[in-house]
Every structure is written in structure tokens, then in C-alpha cells.
Amino acid sequence: MSDHASRVAAEIEHYRAQVNIHDLPQIFHYWSHKYLGPHLKEVFGLDNMHEIFATELRTSILSASGNPHILSVGSGDACIEIAVAKRLLAGGFSGFRFHCVELNPHLVARAEASARDEGLREHFEFHVADLSSWRATQIYGAAFAHHSLHHIVALEHVFDQVRDHLADYGSFVTADMIGRNGHMRWPEALSVVNELWAQIPRRYKYHHIWGREVDPYDNWDCSGESFEGIRAQDIMPCLVERFHFTKLCVWGGILDQFIDRGYGHNLDPNRPEDLAFVDTLWEREVQLLRTRAITPTVMVASMQKRPGPLTSSFGLTAAECIRRPDAG
Numbered sequence: 378m379s380d381h382a383s384r385v386a387a388e389i390e391h392y393r394a395q396v397n398i399h400d401l402p403q404i405f406h407y408w409s410h411k412y413l414g415p416h417l418k419e420v421f422g423l424d425n426m427h428e429i430f431a432t433e434l435r436t437s438i439l440s441a442s443g444n445p446h447i448l449s450v451g452s453g454d455a456c457i458e459i460a461v462a463k464r465l466l467a468g469g470f471s472g473f474r475f476h477c478v479e480l481n482p483h484l485v486a487r488a489e490a491s492a493r494d495e496g497l498r499e500h501f502e503f504h505v506a507d508l509s510s511w512r513a514t515q516i517y518g519a520a521f522a523h524h525s526l527h528h529i530v531a532l533e534h535v536f537d538q539v540r541d542h543l544a545d546y547g548s549f550v551t552a553d554m555i556g557r558n559g560h561m562r563w564p565e566a567l568s569v570v571n572e573l574w575a576q577i578p579r580r581y582k583y584h585h586i587w588g589r590e591v592d593p594y595d596n597w598d599c600s601g602e603s604f605e606g607i608r609a610q611d612i613m614p615c616l617v618e619r620f621h622f623t624k625l626c627v628w629g630g631i632l633d634q635f636i637d638r639g640y641g642h643n644l645d646p647n648r649p650e651d652l653a654f655v656d657t658l659w660e661r662e663v664q665l666l667r668t669r670a671i672t673p674t675v676m677v678a679s680m681q682k683r684p685g686p687l688t689s690s691f692g693l694t695a696a697e698c699i700r701r702p703d704a705g
Contacts, residue, residue: 400638401637401638401641402636402637402638402641402642402644403645403646404635404636404641404642404644404645404646404651404655405636405637405641406646407646407652407655408632408636408655408659411656412659413628416626416628416690417429417626417677419626419690420624420625420626420677420688420689420690421433421624421626421677426552426677427457427460427461427464428464429677430457430461430521430523430550430552431461431464431465431468433519433548433550433624433679434447434461434465434473434519434521434548434550435465435468435470435473436548437518437519437546437547437548437550438473438518438519438547439470439472441518441544441546441547441548442518442519442544442545442546442547443518443544444516444517444518444519444544444547445472445473445474445518446473446474446476446515446516446517446518446519447473447474447475447476447517447518447519447520447521448476448478448513448517448519448520448521448539448542448543449475449476449477449478449520449521449522449523450478450508450520450521450522450525450526450535450539451478451479451480451508451522451525451526451528451529452475452477452478452479452484452488452503452523452525453479453481453484453488453523453525454484454487454488454491455475455477455479455487455488455491455492455501455503456488456491457523458475458477458488458501458521458523459488459491459492459495459497459501461521462475462495462497462500462501463495463497466497466500471500473500474499474500474501474502475500475501475502475521476502476504476517477501477502477503477504478504478506478508478511479503479504479505479506480505480506480507480508481505482505485503485505488501488503489501489503508529508531508534508535509529509530509531509534510531511535511538512538513538513539513541513542515542516542516543516544517542517543517544517547518544518547519543519544519547519548519549519550520539520543520547520548520549520550521549521550521551522549522550522551522552522553523551523552523553524552524553524554525553526551526553526554526612527553527554527555527560527605527606527607527608527609527612528604528605528607529604529607529608530604530607530608532608532611532612532615533615536615536616536619536620537619540619540620540682543682545682545683546681546683547681547682548623548679548680548681549620549679549680549681550678550679550680551676551677551678551680552675552676552677552678553609553612553675553676554606554609554612554629554674554675555609555610555612555613555627555673555674555675555676555698556606556609556610556629556630556672556673556674556675557606557609557610557674557700558598558600558606558607558608558609558610558611559597559598559599559600559601559605559606559607559609560599560600560605560606560609560674561596561597561598561606562596562630562634563630563671563672563700563704564704565670565671565704566630566631566665566671567594567596569631569661569665569671570594570596570631570634571593571594573631573658574592574593574594577654579592580643581635581640581643581644581654582640582643583640583643584639584640585638585639585640585641585642585643586638586639587639610700613676613695613698613699614699616678616680616695617695617696617699620680620681620682621680621681621682621683621684621685622678622679622680622687622689622694622695623679623680623681623685623686623687623688624678624679624687624688624689625676625677625678625679625687625688625689625690625693625694625695625698626676626677626678626689626690627666627673627675627676627677627689627690627691627693627698628662628663628666628673628674628675628690629662629673629674629675630662630665630666630671630672630673630674631658631661631662631665631671632655632658632659632662633674633675635654635655635658636655663691666690666691666693667691669693669697672697672698672699672700672704673690673693673698676698678695
């Protein structure tokens with residue numbers, strides 16, 4: 378079995394059970410409510426991710442392109458797409474259809490059941506396909522990808538398909554990880570994390586997925602046996618070559634390690650010292666991003682095929698979010 382085929386098999390098998398792929402620690406929600414919402418609002422004028430997606434997609438298919446079809450790349454269980462569809466309907470707009478393309482048949486089955494249970498089946502169609510060989514068959518008024526791009530090996534092929542089948546004035550809306558492959562820290566960010574690791578309490582160092590304390594910090598490459606973060610660092614360069622960013626909100630590099638599934642459960646939002654730790658790290662991360670000392674690891678963006686003005690975090694261009702080869 379080829380390396381690609383074995384990764385595909387592992388990806389499919391992983392989601393055979395009812396895995397909750399959206400579960401996050403409580404400390405993440407503290408940070409997102411206090412900091413991420415206002416950060417998003419500076420760029421998109423909205424502080425809710427689902428509202429941002431609904432607004433950007435509605436503008437694309439209703440006002441810009443006049444094409445009601447939305448391509449969703451790597452849609453998983455379509456939880457996000459269903460949430461967006463409900464917001465579109467609540468806003469009085471029913472003339473849309475999501476075309477969801479997903480590798481994993483188990484997730485597609487869950488997506489179909491959810492869409493049916495929510496009374497949204499007429500607004501969805503689902504396709505099981507390996508994106509490395511998938512080809513679009515129609516023009517779409519908008520394209521959408523929510524945390525799926527960092528699982529894709531054939532980025533150039535997928536982005537070419539999106540670009541070539543996106544209406545002239547349509548938007549490609551995405552939220553994803555854009556840091557180092559395997560979600561590792563780049564050297565300049567790693568030096569900050571290592572510095573922190575020498576100072577933080579032991580209880581912050583327990584990794585809840587690995588089930589053990591980690592000391593010293595392990596800059597682990599999680600793409601070794603799966604598609605997780607397999608070409609994360611190539612996402613932004615490939616997009617910059619093919620699209621023009623109109624809105625770009627970015628963050629990450631330092632704090633994300635401490636509020637995600639691995640270590641995030643160590644921090645208790647009822648402990649003032651844990652909240653103060655998150656507050657301090659966010660302020661430090663923002664300063665490092667503002668001064669271009671580190672590059673971001675997460676983005677929410679809207680892109681088009683035609684040039685236009687850009688609204689972005691910290692005045693960053695998309696090209697400035699790509700780590701320089703001589704950095705660190």
C-alpha cells in the first residue's frame with residue numbers, strides 16, 4: 378500500500394466511531410470570547426465565526442456572482458456548513474445550495490443525517506471523493522473550506538480547481554491552520570515556548586491526548602502518520618499565487634499550544650492565575666505578530682480572483698504571513 382493510500386485508510390478509520398471533532402477546552406472559549414471575537418470584528422465587522430461565514434458567502438452568491446452554488450472543500454461532518462445554512466435561512470435567504478466534497482464516507486453519512494434532521498437536506502448535496510484526484514464539474518458562486526486545507530496534500534490541484542470553477546466575482550472563504558508542517562513551532566516561536574516551558578507550573582505540562590507530562594517541550598510533528606498539518610506551511614504560498622485576499626484575520630504561534638486539546642484542559646477558567654496567564658500570552662503574541670517577529674499559525678480569510686483592497690490584522694499582507702526562509 379502506498380504512503381498516500383495508507384494515510385487515506387487511517388483517516389477514514391479514525392472517524393468510523395462517533396468522534397467529536399469540535400470539542401475544545403473551556404479555556405479556549407474564555408480566550409475566544411474575550412479576545413478572538415473583538416479581533417475578528419476588526420477585520421470582518423462581526424465577532425461570530427458562523428456569522429462571518431454566512432455574511433461572506435451570502436454576499437458572494439447573492440450580490441457578487443449571482444450564482445447560488447457553494448462549493449465546500451473537505452466538509453467533514455458538515456457541522457459548520459449546517460450552522461451557516463441555518464443563519465442564511467434565518468436572514469431570509471433560501472436560494473443557496475452547498476456542494477460538500479469529503480474524503481471520509483463515515484463523516485459524509487453523519488453530515489447527511491444531520492442535514493436531514495435539521496430539515497436542510499434540499500440545501501445540500503454530498504460527494505465522497507479524494508481531493509487529490511477530484512475535479513469540479515460546474516461553476517460556483519462561492520467556495521468554502523473550514524479547517525480542511527491543512528489535511529490536503531494536493532494543494533495546488535485543489536486550489537486550481539477552486540479558482541477555475543469560481544465565478545468571476547465570487548469569494549473563497551476559509552478558516553485554517555497556516556503554520557509549520559505538522560503544527561510544529563517555527564524556531565523563532567519555539568524559542569518563546571521553550572522559555573515559557575521553563576517557567577510554567579508542572580500542571581500546565583500534562584498532555585491530555587498523549588496521557589503524560591511533557592518536559593521538556595516536545596515540538597512534535599503530527600503529520601508523520603496522518604494528514605494532520607501535512608502541508609500547512611504551503612497553504613498561504615499556494616493561495617497567494619492564485620487569489621487576491623480581501624479580508625485577512627490572523628493569530629497564533631505562541632498561545633495556541635496552551636488552549637488547544639492537548640494542553641488546554643490544564644487551564645481552568647475559574648482560576649484567576651490561569652486567566653492571567655492566557656491574558657499575558659495573548660498580549661505577547663499580538664506584539665510579536667505586530668512587529669513581524671513571528672508569523673501567524675491561524676487565519677480566517679476571504680479571497681477573490683480579482684485584485685481589490687485588503688482589510689487585515691496588524692496591517693499584514695498575505696505574503697507577510699509566509700515565513701521568510703532566512704527567519705529564525
